[in-house]
Amino acid sequence: xxxxxxxxxxxxxxxxxxxxxxxxxxxxxxxxxxxxxxxxxxxxxxxxxxxxxxxxxxxxxxxxxxxxxxxxxxxxxxxxxxxxxxxxxxxxxxxxxxxxxxxxxxxxxxxxxxxxxxxxxxxxxxxxxxxxxxxxxxxxxxxxxxxxxxxxxxxxxxxxxxxxxxxxxxxxxxxxxxxxxxxxxxxxxxxxxxxxxxxxxxxxxxxxxxxxxxxxxxxxxxxxxxxxxxxxxxxxxxxxxxxxxxxxxxxxxxxxxxxxxxxxxxxxxxxxxxxxxxxxxxxxxxxxxxxxxxxxxxxxxxxxxxxxxxxxxxxxxxxxxxxxxxxxxxxxxxxxxxxxxxxxxxxxxxxxxxxxxxxxxxxxxxxxxxxxxxxxxxxxxxxxxxxxxxxxxxxxxxxxxxxxxxxxxxxxxxxxxxxxxxxxxxxxxxxxxxxxxxxxxxxxxxxxxxxxxxxxxxxxxxxxxxxxxxxxxxxxxxxxxxxxxxxxxxxxxxxxxxxxxxxxxxxxxxxxxxxxxxxxxx
Amino acid sequence: xxxxxxxxxxxxxxxxxxxxxxxxxxxxxxxxxxxxxxxxxxxxxxxxxxxxxxxxxxxxxxxxxxxxxxxxxxxxxxxxxxxxxxxxxxxxxxxxxxxxxxxxxxxxxxxxxxxxxxxxxxxxxxxxxxxxxxxxxxxxxxxxxxxxxxxxxxxxxxxxxxxxxxxxxxxxxxxxxxxxxxxxxxxxxxxxxxxxxxxxxxxxxxxxxxxxxxxxxxxxxxxxxxxxxxxxxxxxxxxxxxxxxxxxxxxxxxxxxxxxxxxxxxxxxxxxxxxxxxxxxxxxxxxxxxxxxxxxxxxxxxxxxxxxxxxxxxxx
Numbered sequence: 001x002x003x004x005x006x007x008x009x010x011x012x013x014x015x016x017x018x019x020x021x022x023x024x025x026x027x028x029x030x031x032x033x034x035x036x037x038x039x040x041x042x043x044x045x046x047x048x049x050x051x052x053x054x055x056x057x058x059x060x061x062x063x064x065x066x067x068x069x070x071x072x073x074x075x076x077x078x079x080x081x082x083x084x085x086x087x088x089x090x091x092x093x094x095x096x097x098x099x100x101x102x103x104x105x106x107x108x109x110x111x112x113x114x115x116x117x118x119x120x121x122x123x124x125x126x127x128x129x130x131x132x133x134x135x136x137x138x139x140x141x142x143x144x145x146x147x148x149x150x151x152x153x154x155x156x157x158x159x160x161x162x163x164x165x166x167x168x169x170x171x172x173x174x175x176x177x178x179x180x181x182x183x184x185x186x187x188x189x190x191x192x193x194x195x196x197x198x199x200x201x202x203x204x205x206x207x208x209x210x211x212x213x214x215x216x217x218x219x220x221x222x223x224x225x226x227x228x229x230x231x232x233x234x235x236x237x238x239x240x241x242x243x244x245x246x247x248x249x250x251x252x253x254x255x256x257x258x259x260x261x262x263x264x265x266x267x268x269x270x271x272x273x274x275x276x277x278x279x280x281x282x283x284x285x286x287x288x289x290x291x292x293x294x295x296x297x298x299x300x301x302x303x304x305x306x307x308x309x310x311x312x313x314x315x316x317x318x319x320x321x322x323x324x325x326x327x328x329x330x331x332x333x334x335x336x337x338x339x340x341x342x343x344x345x346x347x348x349x350x351x352x353x354x355x356x357x358x359x360x361x362x363x364x365x366x367x368x369x370x371x372x373x374x375x376x377x378x379x380x381x382x383x384x385x386x387x388x389x390x391x392x393x394x395x396x397x398x399x400x401x402x403x404x405x406x407x408x409x410x411x412x413x414x415x416x417x418x419x420x421x422x423x424x425x426x427x428x429x430x431x432x433x434x435x436x437x438x439x440x441x442x443x444x445x446x447x448x449x450x451x452x453x454x455x456x457x458x459x460x461x462x463x464x465x466x467x468x469x470x471x472x473x474x475x476x477x478x479x480x481x482x483x484x485x486x487x488x489x490x491x492x493x494x495x496x497x498x499x500x501x502x503x504x505x506x507x508x509x510x511x512x513x514x515x516x517x518x519x520x521x522x
Numbered sequence: 523x524x525x526x527x528x529x530x531x532x533x534x535x536x537x538x539x540x541x542x543x544x545x546x547x548x549x550x551x552x553x554x555x556x557x558x559x560x561x562x563x564x565x566x567x568x569x570x571x572x573x574x575x576x577x578x579x580x581x582x583x584x585x586x587x588x589x590x591x592x593x594x595x596x597x598x599x600x601x602x603x604x605x606x607x608x609x610x611x612x613x614x615x616x617x618x619x620x621x622x623x624x625x626x627x628x629x630x631x632x633x634x635x636x637x638x639x640x641x642x643x644x645x646x647x648x649x650x651x652x653x654x655x656x657x658x659x660x661x662x663x664x665x666x667x668x669x670x671x672x673x674x675x676x677x678x679x680x681x682x683x684x685x686x687x688x689x690x691x692x693x694x695x696x697x698x699x700x701x702x703x704x705x706x707x708x709x710x711x712x713x714x715x716x717x718x719x720x721x722x723x724x725x726x727x728x729x730x731x732x733x734x735x736x737x738x739x740x741x742x743x744x745x746x747x748x749x750x751x752x753x754x755x756x757x758x759x760x761x762x763x764x765x766x767x768x769x770x771x772x773x774x775x776x777x778x779x780x781x782x783x784x785x786x787x788x789x790x791x792x793x794x795x796x797x798x799x800x801x802x803x804x805x806x807x808x809x810x811x812x813x814x815x816x817x818x819x820x821x822x823x824x825x826x827x828x829x830x831x832x833x834x835x836x837x838x
Contacts, residue, residue: 117601120566121615121664122590135605 010181025166029152032091044103061096082279087164095148102144106137146201153194161272169270176247178426240286243271248289261311262516293493295352302498306511312495314466315443318488325438335411340487348491366402377410384413390440391420447473523572534728545705549715550725564593594665594673602649609645615668633663655686675707737763741837761793769833784809
């Protein structure tokens, strides 16, 4: 078991990478913060002058902040692609509200008699702003900037979803891989950063008003310089760029396996699964790690590189159910097995394509499938209790969850309830283990490598065939976790390395070995 | 000048002249338009109609900032800059006028000494650490710093407690810096107006009801409003309005046999003499009054009252 590594060892071993990601994290935070200050402070001053538009502007930046950050990231991809730019834009939007609001409040709170005095003794409007209003509003503005900085440190972790790096890489990889050390390697520095920035800006706030001018010049210059120095290396020397989602990036059978088996060595960025295909389609990425049954392979005109040295183990999909649920509802296993062997690779790809590319709803595709196979039945009473179905966050899982939901409703007295959006193997598995769901569809290879972590020798023995993997996970899940694997659905959703078809063809690459050779000769 | 806010006239056809080195007080109740009138003089409020001439030149023709730097302004709520020290507050206008540092510092020291704020103790203190009276002195020093020929004061003492108010008022009156200034001051306090003014404009509902010297206002008020406004204070104001010198000739002398030791100066007001007589066992006997020229008269209180009454009726 690899879990025996302590947190301290992990930090020592990954020190360089943690530092690098911390620096990226700071870049993201500060570049966006500086842009926000440059935009938000004048905006705050402007709306303090024109009270009529204040409500509209504050409302607008307020609404920006209520949009979930991940949705905002996804929304920007078509316009800004992936990488640092959209991440900075999102962080910028989030930092606007506290700074605009505090600038507005700070300026409008300046004592009217002081302002009148300034006018009465002959200050011009700009002298009044620089000599009276800004100095007096400074502490309030500064606390807005402080809030924005802390928010940005938090939101910047999500930048890892769109290949912008930062401490989120460790956090999301850690969650995907069920590795607490890795999660903490991202979470602890992020928390420390937030605390340090909070205190740093609190210091600025407390600084006597006399030093404002010095601070207002020195800080941005320093930050810009720091940001510039660190920004420069980004995007340098990218021959071919690979984008991997967190799980692929860290799993033994993912990128680390490819490095070991093929000697593959390339520039990689971490990116969210949903953004990855867009990234390769836009030409921002050249290689991605995906799933062989993904409908988007077809939709985006990608080719799967042949795994000629067998790095990827089989990933046969099969339902995993709680044993104690099966004991109280034995009829369920039979119903689940109705689908055994019915969904082949091509069937699954076709269904994924319909949802991903033709934008049909998973429910529609599920019903169509059940009708074709004569398995569709009108829902029964639903009075026999609740059957909680879990699903990971990708298309295939949504469709499968819909199929099972309809199947259970039609063939048993149970009332199916689906929890979609359990983001990753670890979260799904824990939900099942903790009796928060009763069932979800897992893949044999994933169960083996992510949950069971067998030692090298067992792994070699088990990986010999698809059947031996299935048998091993079935046996171990039952004895270790009291969970039952029912019969496989029939498709193998294997990990796969893919490229854009025209690029692969022009380079003459059809296998992973060829890709590795191409990169080495470069 | 005239000014309306939202169609409601606040100041209607107000016109007056203030002579060089004169202190003119705009006296009136709140809402009488006196503050609006004052603020139109330095362009803080722009008049709908009318013009302001300072030293014969159209004051509102120049950029308002330029005008305001040449006209001192003392505010009701002091309006000191809380983030500036006393020295910095006083230096603001000279700095705006780009005086050199040495000259500014010299001027600040001079003013602070004159206003009883020792430079070493107060120069680097922030306004929040000063008492109300001290703050008002800094406010005055700020207004005087660039030596403007004209000074505008908007209820300068109203934020102070009665005792401080009286002391500061006396201090200001005795300040040489204020003697050679043309001052327009706004107040609602009758005592203050009569104390400080060379001339008073009594205002009501945006109009000047009456203007003139203190004695002209008390003795010659043609309109019911003035008596009503002065109210209880009318008597005291009358007694204080003129010195005995003013009606010296009308004072009749009395028999010298019952003469007391009492002796008064004719430069005093009748009010002062009344006050002194209350404090001693006075039983109607004669006393001595000395005219500024040195001439003496033996007289009685009733004779004094008679002369005053005659003066009053003559004045009308």
